[in-house]
Amino acid sequence: MKMYDVSMSIVEGMQVYKNKEAKQPRISVVQDFDTAPCRESRMDMDVHCGTHVDSPLHMLPDGGTMETIPLERLVGPCRVLDLTHVTDGIARADLEKFNIQPGEFLLLKTKNSYKEEFDFEFIFLAKDGAEYLAEKGINGVGIDALGIERSQAGHPTHKTLFLADVIIMEGLRLKEVPEGSYFMVAAPIKLVDTEAAPARVILLEGVTV
Numbered sequence: 001m002k003m004y005d006v007s008m009s010i011v012e013g014m015q016v017y018k019n020k021e022a023k024q025p026r027i028s029v030v031q032d033f034d035t036a037p038c039r040e041s042r043m044d045m046d047v048h049c050g051t052h053v054d055s056p057l058h059m060l061p062d063g064g065t066m067e068t069i070p071l072e073r074l075v076g077p078c079r080v081l082d083l084t085h086v087t088d089g090i091a092r093a094d095l096e097k098f099n100i101q102p103g104e105f106l107l108l109k110t111k112n113s114y115k116e117e118f119d120f121e122f123i124f125l126a127k128d129g130a131e132y133l134a135e136k137g138i139n140g141v142g143i144d145a146l147g148i149e150r151s152q153a154g155h156p157t158h159k160t161l162f163l164a165d166v167i168i169m170e171g172l173r174l175k176e177v178p179e180g181s182y183f184m185v186a187a188p189i190k191l192v193d194t195e196a197a198p199a200r201v202i203l204l205e206g207v208t209v
Helices: 092-098 127-136 156-163
Strands: 002-005 026-031 040-044 052-054 075-082 105-109 140-143 167-170 180-188 196-205
Touching (some): 092 127, 127 156, 156 167
Antiparallel strands (some): 002 196, 026 040, 052 196, 075 180, 180 196
8 A cells, every 4th residue: 555645744934825924834942851851832823824625714704614524525535637737727628538527536736746836827726627626516626736726806716616515625745646546534633613724635545445
């Protein structure tokens, strides 16, 4: 069995959305062995930092918070789609060839996975691509960018997916993962009343249930 950790490492100076300083995680040592018998640290972190799951409240005022997303929907089969040829937005035409089925959890592998710095022109899921996935009735979609959409007035990609009850995952690292089927374990931090939560996401190859 081969395991892929497709999560971003949380560290000060990491890639954050639009390089906004306020989004950088801050990790400080509260006490160390020079003054205490043990070491303790504290973290200040945006809930959209690194690999994370969005809940509908992120874009819909009446949307559900993180605890409304059942963990069962984040643990199970998934499929990695190779879209590394796409140069801008992932459109319906880019997705139609994959024979997408209802209930699938799809992870979109793009050129984003090969960049360690934030790219303001990152590959994203275009509105018509989101509409196609919503029509297909998928369970969820993840992407290797810190946003699933870019420069779309009104955030139609997020809203289309949320209104179709599609889970959104952002900030994946898929460079080492070949296209294909996997068993996914995605575990967001158990936050309450938030619109997102950082997650550790693991893909297992050759596991069936």
